[in-house]
Amino acid sequence: MSSAMLELILEATLDTLYMVAVSGVIAAALGVPLGVLLYVTRPGQILAQPLSNRVLGIVTNIGRSIPFIILMVAIIPFTRMLVGSSIGTNAAAVPLTIAAIPFVARLVEGALNEVPPGLVEAAQSMGATPLQIITKVLLPEARGGIITGLTITVVTLISYSAMAGAVGGGGLGDLGIRYGYNRFNPTVMLITVVILVVLVQGFQMLGDYLVRRTDHK
């Protein structure tokens, strides 16, 4: 294999990591609070707002139900407005982020739901405010579940970012399709797949390690 090809593969790998990192960080920054909101506004919860909860739930479900490939195309005008282009890694990061936010939110909501209600009650009996309950009880107690959720999100983003290659997003998926599939180069195809597998394995192991380190259950 030529050194030019190796350079392309390295560049594509970095592009993939870049897309996953940008969309992952932004999605976590917005998805975690959204997940907390979805949980604490449930009926009977510490900030029960049944109506807002329904509306938030529906919006989240819509985000979760649109197939990524359609979402990617559908929001091209928005993407162009935001990053000035509809192709390239920055452009691909926009739909990736949009898709990941509700995904993260639902996983966080699920992790919070695993916190025994008795702990919230105990905190209330100590005179904790709702914000204190969130920061001192709910989030720390759900930390393992939230890390698991974020790991799933990163893995999903890696595979979605490969799909972004289909619309010229750059990265390993793009490389695989253009060189491997369109030009019948099975070696390139294989290498991109192997790198993706290694990335997924690596992030999963990192996630599992972090969960093990923080979980004292």
Added chain:
Amino acid sequence: MITLDHVSKTYGSGAGAIHALKPTDLHVPQGAIHGVIGLSGAGKSTLIRCVNLLERPTTGRVFVDGEELTALDGAALNRARHRVGMIFQHFNLLSSRTVFANVALPLELMGVAKREIRERVEPLLELTGLSDKRDKYPAELSGGQKQRVAIARALASRPKVLLCDEATSALDPQTTVSILELLQDINRKLGLTILLITHEMEVVKTICHRVGLISAGELVEQADVGDFFTTPATRLGRDFLNAFLELEPPQALVDRLEARPGDNSHPVVRLAFKGDAVSTPLISRLARDCDIDVSILEAKVESIQDRTLGLMIAELIGTPEQTAKALAYLESHDLQVEVLGHVQRDA
């Protein structure tokens, strides 16, 4: 210290409404250990959770240390809750925090400075016998140790009142005793007022000064513990006591018991002795003075704190006139007499 004034709790409304707690008055004086006993679903949990407003009462007023909690909400209620500690059946410790950090939690919530937190937590760990466990996580502790952490945590904000929601129900008998001793110790050392709910007579017997009996959301009986264990006022109170003392007539006898006296039958009685009666040789005097025979079927003596309680199931054998005289004799000697029925004697 704790006063409930016509406090009730109703879930839902209209025909489907559930009256978990009917209007209830309760007063627990400073320094007392007050128990509320009842079967599950009787409204015990609702009652205790109304005290710190984990459940907001539908009607009535709650006073703790002279302050009306039902008039408060938001920040003022949270401040008032610092003066009311609570422990739970399932401990409710944070699994992500060490023993030290769990006990420190209420102080963090109050905004106490780090250095002062340390100064206040360490003595509590000592008091509850947890100094060597300070850096362990709850998952590494036994049930009894977890409840000790919960007690230390409940005391951290220096409350005036401690609420115990079935605090020993998940523990084995031996651990229960050690936790009850700790609660008693705290009550004496710190003058802490304790309100506890339980379904175990053992708990009431061991540490409570007064007890309330709750049934179907209603406090049906309130008494000093000594009185409750000797002369419960209600049917339910007697059922609790008999189940606790395991003093029921043998089944073979129950099968032969008839409600009305027959031609040649003898009464079977349950006698409850208390106070001086326990140490008086009443039965032999009874036999002598009334000229009857007494067949003792079951007997038991229990110490309830500083009192002694004797219980006996006996058959009085004699003519109807003699047994009638015997019953009158027993009743005149400050004994609680209950005629369980009559058994036919084979001539």
